[in-house]
Amino acid sequence: MTDHAPRQSDPPDKTGPTVRGVVPVWNRPGDLIALLGDLAATKAQTADLALLIVDNGSDNSIQTQSAIAQAAAKVPFPVEFLRLPTNTGGSGGFNAGIRASLADHDPDFIWLVDSDVRLEPDTFEKMVGAIVRDKGIVGVGPEIADPATGELFETGGRIDRASGRLVAAMPNDDGGPIDYIAACCALVRADAVRRVGLLPDTFIHSDDVLWCLRLAKATSGRFEIATGARCRHPRFDRFKTWARYYEARNWVGVAAEARVGMLGRFRRAFREVALALEQSMIGCDDLAELHLRGLHDALAGQLVGKASPDRTRHSRIWPWHALDPAIRAIVPSAPSSAAAIAEIHTDAPVPRDRRPALGKLLRELGLETRRREAMPSRSFKQMVRGFVRLLVTSSNAIAVVNAKAPPHAWAAARVLLIVSPQGFRIHRVRPVDRLASLFNTAARSVRPLVGLTWSLPEPPPSEPIASTRPGERPSLSIIILTRNRIDQLLHTLAMLEQDEVGAQSEIIVVDNASTDGTPTRVRREFERVKVIPTGANLGVEGFNRGVEASTGDAVLILDDDAWPNPGALAGALDLLAERPDVAGIMLHRQHPRTNEHEWPFERIASRLPRWPDMGSGNIIRRSAWDAVGGYESGYFLYRNDTDLALKLLGAGYEVMFTPDLHVWHDSPISKTKTAPWLFRSTRNWVWLCKRHGRRGSGLLAILLGWLWAHKLAGFSPVKHWAALRGALAGLFTRAPKLESSTKPDGKALARLIRLKMGLRGGR
Secondary structure (H helix, E strand, O other): OEEEOOOOOOOOOOOOOEEEEEEEEOOOHHHHHHHHHHHHOOOOOOOEEEEEEEEEOOOOOOOOOHHHHHHHHOOOOOEEEEEEOOOOHHHHHHHHHHHHHHHHOOOOEEEEEOOOOEEOOOHHHHHHHHHHHOOOEEEEEEEEEOOOOOOEEEOOEEEEOOOOEEEEOOOOOOOOOEOEOOOOEEEEEHHHHHHHOOOOOOOOOOHHHHHHHHHHHHHOOEEEEEEEEEEEOOOOOOOOOOHHHHHHHHHHHHHHHOOOOHHHHHHHHHHHHHHHHHHHHOOOHHHHHHHHHHHHHHHOOOOOOOOOHHHOOOOOOEOHHHHHHHHHHHHHHOOOOOEEEEEEEOOOOOOHHHHHHHHHHHHHOOOEEEEEOOOOOOOHHHHHHHHHHHHOOOOEEEEEEEOOOOHHHOOOOOEEEEEEOOEEEEEEOOHHHHHHHHHHHHHHHHHHHHHHHHOOOOOOOOOOHHHHOOOOOOOEEEEEEEOOOHHHHHHHHHHHHOOOOHHHOEEEEEEOOOOOOHHHHHHHHOOOOEEEEOOOOOOOHHHHHHHHOOOOOEEEEEEOOEEEOOOHHHHHHHHHHHOOOEEEEEEEEEOOOOOOEOOOHHHOOOOEOOOOOOOOOEEEEHHHHHHHOOOOHHHOOOOHHHHHHHHHHHOOOEEEEEEEEEEEEOOHHHOOOOHHHHHHHHHHHHHHHHHHOOOOHHHHHHHHHHHHHHHHHOOOHHHHHHHHHHHHHHHHOOOOOOOOOOOOOOHHHHHHHHHHHHHHOOO
């Protein structure tokens, strides 16, 4: 819901294009007040401009702050507010604003503006003029300058396909057309946004680059910088802590969208490894860890949304007012053999107002201060010297170094004062510890470096604009397959009757020739439940028969020992109503007594698209189920759910994993793998890989699945023989034929392998 700011007077009538501005804000109300001051002076004479401020879950509601209301009242065009319950990042804030703007209005253009941008009075007019004059422009941006120095540092950007890096374009360079404009101030055509969809949900970093690539491709348009238009915005390469994780993770989506080659992917991944090694060299293992976590999660295909808190956790950066006691505490403990020297690197970004106090403090402690000029930041000679200093630590007592960890900062002293504009850290350099950290970082970087060089996961999708107009909830039929497990089945039915959606949904129990009186007891205790006896144990074909007899728009495929968490079905149906592009949803499976995950999914905090798996507790639109033929009956049991997800993806449908919507699965097989399970599971895995693999992905997947089956077999010769027989049966028998609607390209199977390896491989 949007609310209007108080108005002093109605704005004058405007002719010309309609523009809706979107400004996401998270805390920092001072930035927004300054921006509103700029907007009050903005010339908007040739367009009908209105502004939507999106409060991205700020600690204190932005709209209720009187200073902001007063600043908004001075803006000569409509200003509205939209408050989100949580921080959804830059992409989430922009998307909420775009969604509301397109739903409530029919604008010609969308203007994205960061809250920490400062605008010149004529910036908006020049941007509008440029995009109105040239129909070939899909988006236009201004020149971007550093607010502290006024130095121009970007006029659009390009993707260097040779290195996979984003390169800022500068005025009058000869690099050719730009690939993207920064979302900090971007004016784009609304019809292009409707065609492409919202910004990919990467939380922060690279979302605007991916979006621009798609906008240009969909419209055959281009991006330009409006002549003379200028804004000021903090440099994008400013000092980072937790954002390192997203930079290391999100470049993968851009590289995949831009089709960066293997050499470029290697160089880009190696850059993150190098940054991790550099941070290890100055003792910042937590920051090095952010780079590694980002790479590992990228390899596993976890490219969407905000990461779980443990993925971006890092040590505290101390504020500058705490420097005096911290230095006084650490300097007396410096090795007595160290010379009484404090080396201050000239590239160390000590705030100007702190420099005199720092020098005075060091001299009071009896340290001789010496300035050291910055060296070439990445020269080979400096790196060699840094490694030598690590083995023969410098005799300096302390060195004040740059937090970006250039090689001349490595082991510059026994104690390092690591500084950034935001604060400082202090680390003692112990050569043995640093060497161990370096070896650990290098060893853990091998797998993502090789994996991301070889192939990339699919880039994060753009949510279709059609999803912003929710439809009605689809009706649901719940299909339960059972055989001789009446107690578990009755418990599941009882839990469904207690669920808001389950109590109103059609429930069909397919009995696979039970001998324990299942049909009779179900009919007696749950009269509304429809029971379908098969007369024989048909395996997963029983699910197909249950779906054939159902009447719902969507079906929930449920094992007899599984039941949804309260609210999960409602959330899943709401998602289907909001997202007509989504055909299948995998609920988050957990064991009801141990809370263990059938896969270690606890690290995934956001909903992931293009999901290559299903399981006990998945919801599929009936039309999509019918289109791909449902479960493959030839499997009999096991791997049929994963095969269904791959069939849906191969047929062009969207499948999504929802970690926030849970289904409880009381399955003993999750811990104990029997010989029959290993035989059928391994055989069916080989068939699955033969059906869905392309260009070598199938062979690799077969090998990895076979090896994993032998790992599960443990020390049992019988189980190892079962796994071997399953692999041979899969290899030397023809896999069931795929439906004509499914055209696998191998990408979904490759994504499945990355998820399996990444999630089971630890960090």
